[in-house]
Amino acid sequence: MKKIRLAVTGATGSVGGAVLDICARFPQFFEIRALAAKSNAKKLTELGRRHGAKLLCLTEPEDKNWREEGFTCLSGVNGLTEMVEEPSVDHAVFASSGVAAIKALQKALMRGIDVSLANKESIVVAGPWVMPLIKRADQLRPVDSEHSAVWQCLRDAPKEEVSRIWLTASGGPFRDYSAAQMEGVTPEAALNHPVWKMGPKITVDSATLMNKGIECIEAMQLFGLPAERVGALIHPRSQVHGMAEFIDGTVRLLLSQADMRLPAAAAIAWPRRLPLAENALPPIEPKDWDLCFREIDEKLFPCFALAREAGRLGGAYPALLVGADESAVRHFLNHEISYRAIAEIISEVLEACGEKTPQTLEEAVALVETGEKMADKICRDRRNR
Ligand code: NDP
Ligand code: MG
Numbered sequence: 001m002k003k004i005r006l007a008v009t010g011a012t013g014s015v016g017g018a019v020l021d022i023c024a025r026f027p028q029f030f031e032i033r034a035l036a037a038k039s040n041a042k043k044l045t046e047l048g049r050r051h052g053a054k055l056l057c058l059t060e061p062e063d064k065n066w067r068e069e070g071f072t073c074l075s076g077v078n079g080l081t082e083m084v085e086e087p088s089v090d091h092a093v094f095a096s097s098g099v100a101a102i103k104a105l106q107k108a109l110m111r112g113i114d115v116s117l118a119n120k121e122s123i124v125v126a127g128p129w130v131m132p133l134i135k136r137a138d139q140l141r142p143v144d145s146e147h148s149a150v151w152q153c154l155r156d157a158p159k160e161e162v163s164r165i166w167l168t169a170s171g172g173p174f175r176d177y178s179a180a181q182m183e184g185v186t187p188e189a190a191l192n193h194p195v196w197k198m199g200p201k202i203t204v205d206s207a208t209l210m211n212k213g214i215e216c217i218e219a220m221q222l223f224g225l226p227a228e229r230v231g232a233l234i235h236p237r238s239q240v241h242g243m244a245e246f247i248d249g250t251v252r253l254l255l256s257q258a259d260m261r262l263p264a265a266a267a268i269a270w271p272r273r274l275p276l277a278e279n280a281l282p283p284i285e286p287k288d289w290d291l292c293f294r295e296i297d298e299k300l301f302p303c304f305a306l307a308r309e310a311g312r313l314g315g316a317y318p319a320l321l322v323g324a325d326e327s328a329v330r331h332f333l334n335h336e337i338s339y340r341a342i343a344e345i346i347s348e349v350l351e352a353c354g355e356k357t358p359q360t361l362e363e364a365v366a367l368v369e370t371g372e373k374m375a376d377k378i379c380r381d382r383r384n385r
Contacts, residue, residue: 007034007089010096015118018260080104109133116267118143127221129361141267148263149242149254166243168235172207185339195238213307227312237290302343315357323371324349331379
């Protein structure tokens, strides 16, 4: 069988690591051709040598003349586009954070190669411009664990038979906190996620449940469903990751260990299932299966409520939300604003400039920066008060 030749953006990150782990375990199926990151040249080169990549790309190298012996080296955001246009690449994995890879994502879909997508920001901001580029069923495979679960539950299901889909949330470290306890939350506490080991930004988003709200918008885009048919539930044991509910009232759910290597493998190996249960990831024993779910309290988790509203309103709101959240979380992690201020600042940004509906992809991407800059300014003003 011909090997799948991959290009991985975000190779130095947490999801990128999960993808590379799967590729290293199954060298008979996968070949790493190209790896990309933002600026971490040392780690990217190390990974390039370990996985036998031929091409490396840094979008923002510290040294403008950055080169590595033995590799074709590209730089800048255009480097990502060139990377996915390489004739020797037949599957692009997008596991970088932020919106830098949007153009490359579009290019990969237009070229017709398979795409595995972990990067939720790009689909939330650019979904209306990206989704129409899909050429065939399953060309775009979700890697975000909840979306991967829903995608797998929806396999072979006619769209008209699907009534709702559900995403689960562990609820993060503060799921049992009262409103009073939420007041004193520190960055260190927010970074202590009970289940998933992830990058700092998404870990804070998981604590505020902004991540779940953003994931609801991501699901609306990926599965072409309106907000009222995309639900989210707290499921503290994080065994069930997503569900699909059908018009006869039956529900399919996906239950597995909480490990990003599973959705990564499902995406890059599709339609094959890899034998991960044999060694790396033993299955959860049936006696331990847990099916307890509860609703999300939007008062306790205002970031979730803001994202749900942004998803319902559409237009400029999702892009502004992504930008404002990026800024607010950064200021929170730097101990410059309180936990409660994250939602307050995002809400201020949405209220101030939500009405400008973007007409083009470029305008949508620019709105992320608008949201970020406006939130930065609000944070600065608050500090100076
Ligand atoms: P990390 O912070 O661990 O890693 C981010 C990666 O993206 C790094 O490789 C970084 O490179 C790269 N990167 C950041 N900015 C750019 C840029 N401008 N151009 C090119 N590369 C860039 O993030 P995660 O792995 O946690 O998350 C990655 C994406 O996957 C995010 O969109 C996140 O929402 C999503 N996701 C993450 C999950 C998780 O479990 N972590 C689960 C589901 C989705 P460098 O090292 O050089 O900075
Ligand atoms: Mg997720």
